[in-house]
Amino acid sequence: MTLRRCRRAVALAIALFSCIVHYWLVRLRGPLTVERRALWMQSASRRVLAGMGVRITVESRPPSRGLVVANHLSYLDIAILAATMPCCFVSKMEVIRWPFFGKAARAGGTIFLDRSSPASSNNAAREISERLAQNIPVLLFPEGTSTDGSQVLRFHSRLIQPAIELGAPVTAAAVRYTPGGNIPERELCWFGDSLFLPHLFKLLGLPGFSAIVHFGQPHIYADRRNAAQETRAEVVAMRNEGCPQ
Numbered sequence: 001m002t003l004r005r006c007r008r009a010v011a012l013a014i015a016l017f018s019c020i021v022h023y024w025l026v027r028l029r030g031p032l033t034v035e036r037r038a039l040w041m042q043s044a045s046r047r048v049l050a051g052m053g054v055r056i057t058v059e060s061r062p063p064s065r066g067l068v069v070a071n072h073l074s075y076l077d078i079a080i081l082a083a084t085m086p087c088c089f090v091s092k093m094e095v096i097r098w099p100f101f102g103k104a105a106r107a108g109g110t111i112f113l114d115r116s117s118p119a120s121s122n123n124a125a126r127e128i129s130e131r132l133a134q135n136i137p138v139l140l141f142p143e144g145t146s147t148d149g150s151q152v153l154r155f156h157s158r159l160i161q162p163a164i165e166l167g168a169p170v171t172a173a174a175v176r177y178t179p180g181g182n183i184p185e186r187e188l189c190w191f192g193d194s195l196f197l198p199h200l201f202k203l204l205g206l207p208g209f210s211a212i213v214h215f216g217q218p219h220i221y222a223d224r225r226n227a228a229q230e231t232r233a234e235v236v237a238m239r240n241e242g243c244p245q
Helices: 003-029 036-053 078-085 091-098 101-107 116-134 158-166 196-203 222-239
Strands: 054-057 065-072 088-092 111-113 138-140 170-179 209-215
Touching: 003 036, 003 196, 036 054, 036 078, 036 088, 036 101, 054 078, 065 078, 065 158, 065 222, 078 088, 078 170, 078 209, 088 091, 088 116, 091 101, 091 111, 111 116, 116 138, 116 158, 158 222, 170 222
Parallel strands: 054 209, 065 138, 065 170, 088 111, 088 138
Antiparallel strands: 170 209
C-alpha cells in the first residue's frame, strides 16, 4: 500500500502541475470565457482522476445545457462530474481554502456561496441565471452537504429557482462509487468532520475505484419545490438501480 500511495502521489503531483501549465496556456490564447473555463476544468479533472486511479463510467448522455442537480458524496464529485461534461459548479465558500482544489474551482468558473448569508444566496442565484442564459450547464448539489451515501438528503430548492424562471431544463444526476474488493462505498465518501488531507492520503493508498454517473432526462418544471422533490426521487432511483443500498 505504501508503494501504491507513493506512486499515486507522484502521478497526482504531475497531473496537478500539468493542469497549472495548461491553465496558463489557455490564458495566453485569449479571454477566459465561461465556456473556456469549463473546458479547462474538464481537462484538469480528467488528468487528476487518472493520477488518482479513479475510473469513470457514464451510463447515459450528459446534458449540454440547463441546471444539473446531483447527490454529493465527496470533493471528488466535482472532478468526476466535470470530467463528464464542460460545466460550472455552485459550491460552498469553504472550498476556496482547499489546497489546489480551491484555486482550481475558482479558475474553472465556480459560483461560490455562503449558505449563512441571504445576500450571498441572492448573488449566487443571479450568477446561475447568467450562466444558464449562456447555455452552459450549471451543476448544483442541492443536499447542501456531502454524505456517506447511505441516503440522499432532502434537496433544497432555493437555487433551483433561476432555472424555473428561465424555463431552463433541470436534469438529475446520480453519482455512486464502486470500490474494489469488499470496501464499502462510505469508506470513499468525505463527510461529517473528516479532514481533507487525511482522507486524500487514504484514497491514494487504495487499489483505485470506479465512479458511475447516471444522468436522467431533462425536464422543465413550473415549481422549484416540485423540481427538488422529483429530481431527488430520480437520484435515489438511479443510485439504487444496479447498486442497492
